[in-house]
Amino acid sequence: MIWLPAHFFSSLNFPMLASSSAAILLSKVRPDVQGRVFATESSIQKIFPAMAVFISALLADHIF
Numbered sequence: 135m136i137w138l139p140a141h142f143f144s145s146l147n148f149p150m151l152a153s154s155s156a157a158i159l160l161s162k163v164r165p166d167v168q169g170r171v172f173a174t175e176s177s178i179q180k181i182f183p184a185m186a187v188f189i190s191a192l193l194a195d196h197i198f
Contacts, residue, residue: 155175159171159172159175
């Protein structure tokens with residue numbers, strides 16, 4: 135039962151992290167390539183959780 139409040143309180147900083155990252159990218163990346171940079175960042179953020187699920191499934195089936 136401790137996981138639900140722990141997850142809730144640990145995720146409270148997600149909006150601040152996302153807005154800080156966006157502010158840094160907006161200020162440092164040229165406007166003509168911002169679309170590519172944001173799309174690449176979004177793709178990377180979506181690929182890693184999917185890879186983690188795949189790897190954990192392989193580990194669960196073959197090692198543990």
